[in-house]
Amino acid sequence: LLTWGDLKDLAENGSVSLICIAAIFKQINFIWREQRIKLITNKAKSNFSSTLMKWGGNQDKIIRKANRQAYTVSWTYYVLGAVGVSCLVTTALIKSHPEYFGFGKIQGNKTLKTLIFKAWFPFDTQQPHYYVTAFVFQLLLATYGTTINIGIDTLIVSLIANCCGQFEVLHYSLRTIKERAEELVVKEMVSVDRSHN
Numbered sequence: 001l002l003t004w005g006d007l008k009d010l011a012e013n014g015s016v017s018l019i020c021i022a023a024i025f026k027q028i029n030f031i032w033r034e035q036r037i038k039l040i041t042n043k044a045k046s047n048f049s050s051t052l053m054k055w056g057g058n059q060d061k062i063i064r065k066a067n068r069q070a071y072t073v074s075w076t077y078y079v080l081g082a083v084g085v086s087c088l089v090t091t092a093l094i095k096s097h098p099e100y101f102g103f104g105k106i107q108g109n110k111t112l113k114t115l116i117f118k119a120w121f122p123f124d125t126q127q128p129h130y131y132v133t134a135f136v137f138q139l140l141l142a143t144y145g146t147t148i149n150i151g152i153d154t155l156i157v158s159l160i161a162n163c164c165g166q167f168e169v170l171h172y173s174l175r176t177i178k179e180r181a182e183e184l185v186v187k188e189m190v191s192v193d194r195s196h197n
Contacts, residue, residue, distance in 0.1 A: 019149070020145060023145055026149065026152045026153070027148065027152065037155075041159060043166075059169045059172065059173070062165055062168045063165050063166075063169065066165025066166075066168070067162065069161050070157065070162060074158060077153065077154055078150055081147070081149075081150045082146075084146070085142050085143060085146050089142070091114075092114045092116045095112075096112075096114045096131075112126065113125060115134055116135065116139060117138055117141075121134055
């Protein structure tokens with residue numbers, strides 16, 4: 001309500017609010033579906049569909065490829081999140097203490113201290129000890145909020161990637177079933193011949 005009418009402030013505060021609301025909804029959804037997610041995770045972890053007819057190393061290669069894709073997506077997202085938070089923190093520090101970064105004073109003799117996010121506090125954030133308190137609070141909020149968001153998103157993406165890997169294994173197994181059946185028949189005939197000799 002304090003920013004109503006100021007479109008720039010409203011957009012900045014609204015984006016932070018939406019990020020926090022999205023994180024809360026993701027966590028509620030995650031808790032609500034916890035048992036189902038555990039079941040899918042355990043099945044994917046044990047290679048349920050591939051162990052039924054495990055014929056060779058190609059299935060393992062497919063699963064390893066799916067795992068690599070999941071890791072790549074997860075770490076890329078984490079790196080981008082860390083870079084984003086670092087940019088927000090650095091921008092706030094440079095605006096608050098430009099003289100330490102070689103920019104001189106931004107506003108005459110007095111530099112306004114800037115927080116990571118625009119927010120209202122029931123105290124004057126221009127006072128040094130209040131500014132540090134608010135800055136540390138917002139730093140923790142930005143770090144943990146981003147980590148939770150990324151963690152939940154990448155878990156779901158990793159599950160999807162691994163389930164896709166399981167479908168690829170099943171597809172490969174069905175596609176090569178004739179060749180494998182012929183190979184098994186030949187092996188059986190060889191073992192029967194050896195047993196007779």
